[in-house]
Amino acid sequence: MPGRPLTRPTAADPRNTLTLRDVSEASGVSEMTVSRVLRNRGDVSAPTRERVLEAARTLGYVPNKIAGALASQRVNLVGVVIPSLSNMVFPEVMTGISEMLEGTGLQAVVGVTNYLPDREESVIYEMLSWRPSGMIIAGLEHTAAASVMLARAGIPIVEIMDIDGTPINHAVGISHRRAGRQMAEAIIAAGYRRIAFMGTQMANDYRAKKRLEGFEEALAKAGLSLVDREYYSGGSALLKGREMTAAVLNRTPDVDFLYYSNDMIGAGGLLYCLDKGLDVPGRIGLAGFNGVELLDGLPRKLATMDACRLEIGRKAAQIIAGTVSPGEKVELFPTLQRGDTIR
């Protein structure tokens, strides 16, 4: 675009790039006064304010936050980095976050990593390059580079979901290791002994891994170990739950309890057992994890533990917004919901 004129682009310019100047010219006051009116900051006389608002409205002016952020060194954005949007748990965390951010002037921006550490690193880099006011990140495990970036960013960092580890700044979550242990103890106490596990293949789902570790730890303490295990990846979780359950029941017919790493596959397993006419929870018990509301509609309620998702989102947002001054770790305690699938 050579020889672009130095005058402001006006009508001919296809990109309708209105600036404060346009509003200021239209309303006959300085840019500064327009800025004050639009941000509701400082004293402006009522008639002036009216004229400015009127001009902005009729022009259809939308402020340029890029310029505003650069000038004021303030960005009203909070980066939220989560592994996935499609498993019902993170949308609920988001709800909690948005809810508490409401009215603080802060705005959540989501990034999704698909459980890939490198992807997480680049999402974090990308977000930090927009200089947000804070970051909320699922999990305590990050690449070395990501951890360094976060630590040096000079903004509050809240790692959520998990507290079994060392946070960069703050952590809000539950102990998945303890959750696994608790579930195992309840299962053992109910008299089940031949216990199988089904879960995701994903190497980077550290929280599922910690739950399983806690679970096996508690089994070991009772002199037990898993009699079978099965992993899946991809596809419809409900269907995979059915398939894995079929495989396990087939391979290990005398299994008497099925522990699932999440409710969705657990629900699939439950539907399968009911289809087969198995006596649940007499002959065989089942349990999942998360406490997703989906379970409420099932013929029988699956035993589960809620992951305090809403509350985690709320607390994390409060820390970023500065409405609470927390310790390093905020631990929440999931409650075991026995449902109808543990005798």
Added chain:
Amino acid sequence: MPGRPLTRPTAADPRNTLTLRDVSEASGVSEMTVSRVLRNRGDVSAPTRERVLEAARTLGYVPNKIAGALASQRVNLVGVVIPSLSNMVFPEVMTGISEMLEGTGLQAVVGVTNYLPDREESVIYEMLSWRPSGMIIAGLEHTAAASVMLARAGIPIVEIMDIDGTPINHAVGISHRRAGRQMAEAIIAAGYRRIAFMGTQMANDYRAKKRLEGFEEALAKAGLSLVDREYYSGGSALLKGREMTAAVLNRTPDVDFLYYSNDMIGAGGLLYCLDKGLDVPGRIGLAGFNGVELLDGLPRKLATMDACRLEIGRKAAQIIAGTVSPGEKVELFPTLQRGDTIR
């Protein structure tokens, strides 16, 4: 902060605010050269490039995109405005979008409206104020102010999901009216006559509304009308499906088909009917809408129509990225999946 020195903040400054200048000083070249290296733009000699990268790495420098965007008048962001994240349909659209944006240098940013027009308007305003390269918005219905803002933004706007209406710029989606009609025709052809509808209460779910309109239109053409209808809002969709189905069966015992506005409540209804030992699809048929993968794990497959979600996301992203040059409307055609619940 009075008397803040004019020199750059260094160690004492709590906010570790590294700039290009810091990297340029550390590597002994000009800021411009650092900028060129970090953006991979223009010629820089190999040794210089190495030294710069090394310096940036050890300092932990993260570029300031705010300044970069302001200077270059380019923002690699695409705003995506959707009503909800928690019903499985929009996450899949997002997947399609991210997939096609991969490698274009563009980055999706999501905003959620909860089906509230005013909320949508403010989300759009907020996003436009960051001067994105394009916007993707669910639906064709917006407030007057939102429509004006979008039309004047001077960037490509793609309205998705629906094509029954007039797009601002481009639209990618299906005809929900036609989808409703098609389903009704299939139901009538299968010999069902006493048909009931169950759906959401939401006044602003225009697409569900259009489906129902098309559905009733086709019924009317066959001399039929709905024998019962039931609406819900909030709560677990699966459970609501059960409850509404119970209510309808109770109130209108001779109903022979249940049409649901989405698969989740349809699945709840299906589970209820199976629980009750009803002959599906002989005595009573059922159908939903969306084609969510959840259905694959159900004991019986619910009849549905897929909403082409992935494809919609992909096409919309391609339009924004400029990799296709589309007409005003891109219509996709959902396929009717009869499943096991239409005889």
Added chain:
DNA sequence: CCAATGGCTGTTAGCGCTAGCAGTAACAGA
């Protein structure tokens, strides 16, 4: 020998906005 070229690096002038003042006008009090 000079001009022309290409590879590399630096300089200059903003991008659109806001913090931090510096006015200005009108009026009150000393």
Added chain:
DNA sequence: TCTGTTACTGCTAGCGCTAACAGCCATTGG
């Protein structure tokens, strides 16, 4: 008359970066 105060409004100087251009040096061709 002067100073102080209140209520508003405008000016200046950047925020951190990049587009555009201007060098500089070595090499090449005439």
